[in-house]
Amino acid sequence: MPGTGAAPTDTARVVVGVSGTLGSLTALRRAAEEARCRGAELWPVLAWEPPGGDLVSRHGPGTTVMVDTWQDLARQRMLTALTDVFGQAGPGLAMRALVARGAPGSALVEIADRESDVLVVGAGRRSLWHRACSRSVSRYCLSHAGCPVLAVPPSPLEAELAAAHRRNVLGLGLDTGCLEHEVFRLAQGRSDS
Template sequence: MSGYDTCTSGRVVVGVSGSLGSVTALRRAATEARRRETELWPVLAWEPPGGELAARRSPAPPQLVEEWQGLARERLLGVLDEVFGEAGPPGVPLHGRVVRATPGLALVETADREEDILVVGAGRRGWHRVLSGRVARYCLAHAHCPVLAVPPSPLEEALTSAHRRNIWHLPLDVRRLPC
């Protein structure tokens, strides 16, 4: 016996927002949870419009806060259904969470065990990276567990490129798009 246990007590925690990057991260996290034979914890973070500072200055009625929480829950369920719906459940215990916090903080606080794995979308490449990737950078800097930053899928990059070309009315050769 080597002293290593193939089944850990840790969880695979993944940030979910509905973006293509988060869907790619969710699929990768499900694969990792199956490989480790552990639980999958998709987390969707939400904040009131204007952020927490605005909510402290001018608190919303409790019914409105409950509605925002419900909308966040619906969004998480929609993403999970979109990713796992037809294929069925991911094959591991699934514990979805909706957390009122910034995404980075919600993920780091959920993945609070050293044996957890935190999976995040790595964001875009190039000059867009300056504006995106804040959540991944926050998690890499503050997590107490390993962080797996999942790069964008080739399809996401191709769609972003096609969208950019469409905005600028440039010709697009569809034969060069990945299948």
């Protein structure tokens, strides 16, 4: 893929899509585990497009000036994601992080272009609203990749955070009933011993 800076190697690779979302961080952690098990290099890929897409950016005034800024923001987002998952010590295995300009699905499929590669993607949100309103990178990869694709389900924490966010948006308070029940259950367990 032009502009990725990816040099071909014969080493086994685990390519993973990274966007900075909680789901992509879960996929990145799982991809690192997969790379360790396979003795492979970890290739985190953050694909980015200009706001409005490439077609809009070609015709918009001043967008060519902004390309370097958008590229730098993508690099920073990649570094933040890597630090969030691996800390300052890094993943503890060979890694080649890439920032690629293009649609995420097609960029990932183009980079994971060998049959021996494994492509890891987050399965994303499963609500009807999100499926109807947004393109699914994982579905694109599953239908277009020439290598095995591992779709990592969302972290259970992601569902809990989404539920808490919905309650906040709707102005509903925190449901403390389950907390009270758990405290009572723990207190009963201690008094029985």
